[in-house]
Amino acid sequence: MKTQLLLPLLLVTAAPALAQQTVASLPPPVIADPKVAALRDNALENDHYAWDIVEGLTTEVGQRLAATEAEERARQWAVKRLTAMGFANVHVEPFEMPVWTRGAESAEIVSPFPQKLVVAALGYSGSTGPDGVTGEIVHFDSVDALRAAPDSAVRGKIVFIDHNMMPAQDGSGYGQFGAPRRQGPTVASKKGALAIVIRSIGTDHHRNPHTGVQYFTDGATPIPAGALTVPDSEQLVRILKRGRPVTMHLTLVSAKREGARSGNVVAEVPGRDPKAPILLVGGHLDSWDQGTGAIDDAAGLAITTAAAKHIMDAGRPLRTIRVVWFGAEEPGGFGGTALAKAHAADRYAVAGESDFGADRIWRFSSAYAKSDPAIHAQLTASLAPLGITKNDKGEADGTDVGPTIEAGAPWISLSQDGTRYFDYHHTPDDTLDKIDPAQMRQNVAAWTSVLAVLSGGIEPEPKRAKRR
């Protein structure tokens, strides 16, 4: 009672004082540059570049598994499209890597309740061969539970790891709940397991499995490793709860080959000052093999490319904008590593990527918060009308620009709403219809703002002399 009576009094007396103090101590007002605002608003209202790229790439190429012939076709498509859009210096920077491809796959409960489950192999899974393997299921609800189990409980069996990932706006569940995929196969292999199946690292309830990369580390022998769909994992848990031994027949055929070819597709909006540090943006061109890679990551390269195109349409920036459609991100960020190595001598004003779908950006963070608060304030002011808040505690991320940032480039992260991202991520369901064009335009507007703020100023193109 005492507290309840006191609280309103405190508020009444404290609030005006606090408000006066705050207003008095506010920094000078920051208003977005009207030129930046105009470019942003035009992109928000009118952008079609991003949709045209996503629609074209997913329709005319479809899936683009890293280091395959499909990814090669995607690079050809990319060079053609980026050239047609007017970008300069469009070229492929090739690199070599191992290629992993999927064959036939199926999972079947043999006993006690015969039925088929839907499964997909994880990247770099070992192969069962066409005849498959049969083993008893041993069930764990986390990687830690598997690690704590005696080897004798696992040896010769098919490990099943469960989890309970839920949707989160910032996608933060993916780190913790992705452990069964990233570490499970290695731990299971080291304990002598015959194979491993995990509950898909996803937040949906559809019969579409979520694949994704994993590596066998610490000298572990590759074993067959697959992801059951979420409904199938829940079904397996119900079957296990009956308390009888559960036997599964698992077929995961796959193949791995060294020395395959991938590459980054690079395009530029040349700056007026070729020596000025570069703005590096992009997304990745490769995709997993079962969807058409619309949200992961045709959207990301389309958004950043569209933003660069809006700058190009407005004139010539002081700094060069380099757009990269990275190759082979999914199997381990090969493209990002290759780009950083090939361009070790380049200096950057910023590096940023879009690789989390196309739903609205809700916050951003940047190295400029510390290194140049005035620029950070300009970024904040220009993004605020799009509903984007600044996050001063953010850290750099991104598989593709990561190596370049580690080498010293200032970074920026524009965070998309990830609430429904893991419903589709790495599944056959990653298709064009999952993209909301209005939200994608907000993304393009945000990246256009960022490039405009950091461009060093955009001047109208000098009129070219007409040919006679």
Add this chain to the structure above:
Amino acid sequence: MKTQLLLPLLLVTAAPALAQQTVASLPPPVIADPKVAALRDNALENDHYAWDIVEGLTTEVGQRLAATEAEERARQWAVKRLTAMGFANVHVEPFEMPVWTRGAESAEIVSPFPQKLVVAALGYSGSTGPDGVTGEIVHFDSVDALRAAPDSAVRGKIVFIDHNMMPAQDGSGYGQFGAPRRQGPTVASKKGALAIVIRSIGTDHHRNPHTGVQYFTDGATPIPAGALTVPDSEQLVRILKRGRPVTMHLTLVSAKREGARSGNVVAEVPGRDPKAPILLVGGHLDSWDQGTGAIDDAAGLAITTAAAKHIMDAGRPLRTIRVVWFGAEEPGGFGGTALAKAHAADRYAVAGESDFGADRIWRFSSAYAKSDPAIHAQLTASLAPLGITKNDKGEADGTDVGPTIEAGAPWISLSQDGTRYFDYHHTPDDTLDKIDPAQMRQNVAAWTSVLAVLSGGIEPEPKRAKRR
């Protein structure tokens, strides 16, 4: 202006008169029987029978394709479960029918943009054989457009029929937009098509195809007939819009065999008067082969069985309640036909089925609206607290009880909300997680009300003499 001025005046003068007239002319008040209300409310609050049946059947048997070994296992499961629940006269009434089974299936765009699409054969599809067939796609946006086309435009090609079915609460889109599945294969075959693929008859955007039955009529030769998922159909439309010839390689392997065995599982709550007309309720035991048949139709048989069990728990009804888990509904209502034939001599007080998922019932209709308005009023009063409205324009429907109703049985229909039903219908996604237990309990409460109202009165069981 004149109309606008007059209208309020008319309302002011007319409204009170209308209200007085209506109140004066209302029929006598109808209040639900308190015993019925108590049974209904107990089911709404406490039912677990329905969930236990759906969870058990979908987990321990899984898919139950008609006339297969899986459906046979389902009948064994059914007899065991219904007996354990205390039903009397539990038995199987077998019948023979053709069995159709699915083999390998795939669809691939060969040119101009090579990529795989997701497809499933329709029931009674012809088989391509393991090597598949290759043909040019010819695109129609309706069966009528296909019918209007000259044979020369179709001969030797793969017909693709599109449509734009949208969700509807009453499921009414299924009739009109289901035409490509029901009639398309026959029309395409008669015009000499190599094969046909249709846009799935569904309202979702997932990579799960919707299968379903079709027949080749009018002497049409069976041709391969499949359903592309909705995202794949939209992808094919985008590819076709590029204006270049589109070639598909289609593999739909299937087999058909005559003389297979199915059956209806019958169970009863015996009435005090064995000669009184019977209450017939149920759902179908078979399912399509790619999901576990949770909403179609484990839910339906579970709901009606749970309702009968709630009556059994309360005592002994005057009328016998006959619960039927019909066999082989999906490929053409074989179970319903067999039941009507086997029980042609029986007299019924009502026949009704649940076969539209487990979302809440929102309205009902019954033959009693005309034949016995007092009973209809009792049904209306007992269902109203569940939010169920009466629909005096309703008509009998239901594949399983249809033949019995055609033979003269009074009918009742409890209509579930179908808004999301066709997201999952006949797909791999028809799994237990699609059922909302709270909405399913409302279904059980509604059917319990119906059985209680029509039971002729429920008397407590006489206490049985203890064995010495």
